[in-house]
Amino acid sequence: MFFRFAAAIALVVAVALTGTAIESRSLGLRRAISYQRYQLDVLTEQQARLRVEAQRAGAPAQLVEPLEQGRLQLLPPESPQRKSQRTTPLMNWE
Amino acid sequence: MPASPTPAALPSAPLWRRARLVVTLVGVGWLVLAGRLVQLQYLDRDALSERAEQQRVFAEEIAPRPGDLLDRQGRLLATSVQTRSLYLVPHQIPNPQAVAEKLAEALGLSADDLSERLATQGDRHFLWVKRRLTDEEVDKIRALELRAGTWGFRDEYQREYPQDALAAQVLGLRDIDGVGRGGIEEGADGELRGKTGKRLLTRDARGRVLEVLSDADQPPLPGRSIRLTLDIVVQLFAERELDQVIANWKPESCCCVVMNPQNGDILAMASRPSFDPNHPEAADLDAWKNRTIADIYEPGSTFKPMVVAYGLDQGVLKTDDVFHCERGEYRMGNRVLHDHHPYGSLSLTDVLVKSSNIGMAKVGERMQNAKLFEAATLFGFGRKTGIELPGELTGILRPLAKWTSYSTGSVPMGHEIAATPLQLITAHAALAHQGKLVSPRLILREDADATRLQGLTQETVSESTARWVIEHPMAEVVSRGTGKRARLPGYRVFGKTGTAQCLSPEGGYVSGKYVSSFLCGGPVEDPQVLVLVVVNQASVGSEAFGGKVAAPAAANILRQSLVYLRISPDADLMRHAADWESDVELQ
Numbered sequence: 004m005f006f007r008f009a010a011a012i013a014l015v016v017a018v019a020l021t022g023t024a025i026e027s028r029s030l031g032l033r034r035a036i037s038y039q040r041y042q043l044d045v046l047t048e049q050q051a052r053l054r055v056e057a058q059r060a061g062a063p064a065q066l067v068e069p070l071e072q073g074r075l076q077l078l079p080p081e082s083p084q085r086k087s088q089r090t091t092p093l094m095n096w097e
Numbered sequence: 098m099p100a101s102p103t104p105a106a107l108p109s110a111p112l113w114r115r116a117r118l119v120v121t122l123v124g125v126g127w128l129v130l131a132g133r134l135v136q137l138q139y140l141d142r143d144a145l146s147e148r149a150e151q152q153r154v155f156a157e158e159i160a161p162r163p164g165d166l167l168d169r170q171g172r173l174l175a176t177s178v179q180t181r182s183l184y185l186v187p188h189q190i191p192n193p194q195a196v197a198e199k200l201a202e203a204l205g206l207s208a209d210d211l212s213e214r215l216a217t218q219g220d221r222h223f224l225w226v227k228r229r230l231t232d233e234e235v236d237k238i239r240a241l242e243l244r245a246g247t248w249g250f251r252d253e254y255q256r257e258y259p260q261d262a263l264a265a266q267v268l269g270l271r272d273i274d275g276v277g278r279g280g281i282e283e284g285a286d287g288e289l290r291g292k293t294g295k296r297l298l299t300r301d302a303r304g305r306v307l308e309v310l311s312d313a314d315q316p317p318l319p320g321r322s323i324r325l326t327l328d329i330v331v332q333l334f335a336e337r338e339l340d341q342v343i344a345n346w347k348p349e350s351c352c353c354v355v356m357n358p359q360n361g362d363i364l365a366m367a368s369r370p371s372f373d374p375n376h377p378e379a380a381d382l383d384a385w386k387n388r389t390i391a392d393i394y395e396p397g398s399t400f401k402p403m404v405v406a407y408g409l410d411q412g413v414l415k416t417d418d419v420f421h422c423e424r425g426e427y428r429m430g431n432r433v434l435h436d437h438h439p440y441g442s443l444s445l446t447d448v449l450v451k452s453s454n455i456g457m458a459k460v461g462e463r464m465q466n467a468k469l470f471e472a473a474t475l476f477g478f479g480r481k482t483g484i485e486l487p488g489e490l491t492g493i494l495r496p497l498a499k500w501t502s503y504s505t506g507s508v509p510m511g512h513e514i515a516a517t518p519l520q521l522i523t524a525h526a527a528l529a530h531q532g533k534l535v536s537p538r539l540i541l542r543e544d545a546d547a548t549r550l551q552g553l554t555q556e557t558v559s560e561s562t563a564r565w566v567i568e569h570p571m572a573e574v575v576s577r578g579t580g581k582r583a584r585l586p587g588y589r590v591f592g593k594t595g596t597a598q599c600l601s602p603e604g605g606y607v608s609g610k611y612v613s614s615f616l617c618g619g620p621v622e623d624p625q626v627l628v629l630v631v632v633n634q635a636s637v638g639s640e641a642f643g644g645k646v647a648a649p650a651a652a653n654i655l656r657q658s659l660v661y662l663r664i665s666p667d668a669d670l671m672r673h674a675a676d677w678e679s680d681v682e683l684q
Contacts, residue, residue: 051162055176055178055259058172062261064263
């Protein structure tokens, strides 16, 4: 009788403890997901800001005049697809 | 056996009655409580649960990120970044005056104004202090260490325009509440805005957040990014030339449109005066107007090619027709028409090349009002082009019933009708596109069906007629006519000059004020670029001819655009360019 009673109590306690552990794990995972979402928001925002900066720096309004005045050098790529030197006749026809 | 109690030991009858009364009352009380319990827990359960839920669960809106605007090459024209906006909870602030002074010092606001607002709205739960703070301002606010629960930041989106003032009127603005105002921001607001999300939170009786119910999240749907037909490099070319026009001729205003006539793509659209959308507070009132769609003017001589094309197509005119231009003075009914120079007989080609008003009046006499009206309607005058921008005007094309014999001479010269610059370039694009009128467009659609529907064409004149007008009179306008300043080495260019008197708001014309315009395109063999420059009331010098004021700017824009778009010049034409360059300088 005593053993049955003790076993029943032990079973109930074990189930409760397991439930608590699962609940705790679930909360931990939810926190991790929330944190990932927050990180994603932060990184998306950083990407937007950096993109604005990059676009501002490379805006045609910044580059066209120096290019026309020859203050910017056109660098050839390191590994060109064509062996012959590239020319830009349309930019030089004047 | 115990003895039965004596009559003296039993409770008396009155006491017994009182006891029963008390028990009855207590029993009734318990029944009432039980009944109330049943009512609350069973009968009113749903209503009370809902009320508790409303008090406990709070839905917070999450603003969506608006879509970006890109040019046709993918360069960023408009995007949004997050900023913080400061709010206060006035009814939680015990010392509004002190808080107002601290905040005013940190944010550069008026302490008295802020203090007054806190005093007059002291019972509110939410009060904006300043929106869209800079990072430095956010740090200053944090450093103040104000009492928790009395203030907070809310994330909002601020629009950034990395190309600064380029295409300002085309793009428009998003206001402080994220609503598009003007331009594509307004025209495509539904697509750009996105859909607000929702996040459910539980809060206690004091409004403090206990838990985020992430299972019930409704994430915000970001706005759709839109790619425009604009090319920001061509836009830059156009705006630089307009700045030069402003410097050289000091007009009231000017504008420019660059279009691909084969598909109606708008490559550039610019107006002056203009503004920087990153600093709208510094803009003049008249800088907001997109003059390419919101200004109307009499097209003048730039209307003539459409009239001639339609007359040829209807068989009323022939390419070898000759018109006597009465030596510069022609009585037509009650009026006397004049040309700038006294011409004798001119071919139909020369009527356009020399831009003879008398020649065109005689064309009008042959065509008569009905056909002139058909020509104007067919080429899109008097109705909107349907471009995806708000505020487009329809122009003025009076009903045929209101035309008079006066109209027969005026309309062929481009008077008695009013059009926007966009309507005019669209009409010319029909001639450049084998006689097919294409709707101009600003938004590049990737969906094939949408693209097909957008590019609906309307036949105006036959392909052969359109080609003849482009290759002969309009090309000769540039090679030997009023548009010589638009000649480009290496390219065969066509064009038409226009000089029209300014319309007066009270009716009639403003004396001595002109709208100078020039439309050009190239190459003649296969037109890829069309440019229209309109200059309103140039105030430098005594002459305001389109060929002098507007043609050089239009030609420069055309030349730069052709080179940029890698449309190769003709080698033979390049070799002969030196022959007429000196001719232009002498002009």
